[in-house]
Amino acid sequence: MxxxxxxxxxxxxxxxxxxxxxxxxxxxxxxxxxxxxxxxxxxxxxxxxxxxxxxxxxxxxRPDLKRGNFSHDEDELIVKLHSLLGNKWSVIARSLPGRTDNEIKNHWNTHIRRKLLSRGIDPATHHPIQAPPSDFAASFVKEEVKHQKEGVLRQDEETSATAPCEHYRCPDLNLELCMSPPPFHQQLPVNNGVLDYRAIEMK
DNA sequence: AACCCTAGCAACCGCCTGGGA
DNA sequence: TTCCCAGGCGGTTGCTAGGGT
Structure with a gap:
């Protein structure tokens, strides 16, 4: 029952x-x-x-709700808080006046998450993705092709698209399965093994 | 013009937690 | 101490609009 x-x-x-x-x-x-x-x-x-x-x-x-697009600063704050708190949307929402946990959760899942993935960052761990599974790689390539088609690649991404993150190497597990690092769009700033979000530009 | 696909968002579901009896 | 209830939370679903073919 x-x-x-x-x-x-x-x-x-x-x-x-x-x-x-x-x-x-x-x-x-x-x-x-x-x-x-x-x-x-x-x-x-x-x-x-x-x-x-x-x-x-x-x-x-609620009358105090702030409707409309998330600002650059709000995006940045959400990513930072998420890296500290995880999926604690209600806690994150308290730091963003006028935003609700549901709104932030939706925004994360539809915008920020994808943005991080396209930069080769695992949105769950906030660490660079080291060995993406084949289906992920396929979707990543798909995303890349889409971007190129649309001609929306920003200059900073274009200039660093071929530069892998030199701070990370594939784990020494099985060379047969070891894949090359994903084609990061930008040099990922890492501090003690954790991404430094202050140095990442969110757009 | 019609159909299909995808993204975005509102809303629901089920579990968890804290407080009171 | 245990049970129950109400509120809160995160995950998920389903609808809709817009873009692409």
């Missing part, structure tokens, strides 16, 4: 919120404040799960 659901699912709406639902939720919270999410839907006349209300408010309706 599993955990009982947080609310009576049979009588709750799911999916995208309507304007009317948003208005109801905002009006209720303005009048009564946040808290007691479980009882809020009923009190506000919403056919929604309390969790759903909380999420909608926190991620979308």
């Amino acid at each position: 599993g955990r009982s659901p947080c609310c009576e699912k049979a009588h709750t709406n799911k999916g995208a919120w309507t304007k009317e639902e948003d208005d109801r939720l905002v009006a209720y919270i303005r009048e009564h404040g946040e808290g007691c999410w479980r009882s809020l839907p009923k009190a506000a006349g919403l056919l929604r799960c309390g969790k759903s209300c909380r999420l909608r408010w926190i991620n979308y309706l």
Whole structure:
């Protein structure tokens, strides 16, 4: 027997919120404040799960939210904090006023993660990728070809595209399997075996 | 013009944690 | 000490818009 659901699912709406639902939720919270999410839907006349209300408010309706693109500084800060904290999105979000954990998580997964991969950095460990599996290598090459097609390679990437990171070597495990380092787009600044993000330009 | 693919984002799900009884 | 409940969190899914073929 599993955990009982947080609310009576049979009588709750799911999916995208309507304007009317948003208005109801905002009006209720303005009048009564946040808290007691479980009882809020009923009190506000919403056919929604309390969790759903909380999420909608926190991620979308809160008046102090900063919508729009992430700035260069925000990107940098996210990468730095992620290297220290890992996937602690809520903790990272506290350092970015107006941004939510969900927003940061999405931004990481769709933008930053890919950006790091294209630079030959493992987004999970923040270390240079030493021996990418073949499928990764294939996707990397694909990405590279795409960039070249689009002609979007930045000058700094172009000038350093062929320069591998000299601080890292393939582990001495099996020469048969050992692959050459990935074609880093830029010289990776490393300090005590950890990437120095202050020296990496995020765009 | 129609179809397919991909990226981006909102929302959901299930687990974890802390506090109160 | 144990159990229950509500809130919080991270991972994942599903929808939609836009671009490419």
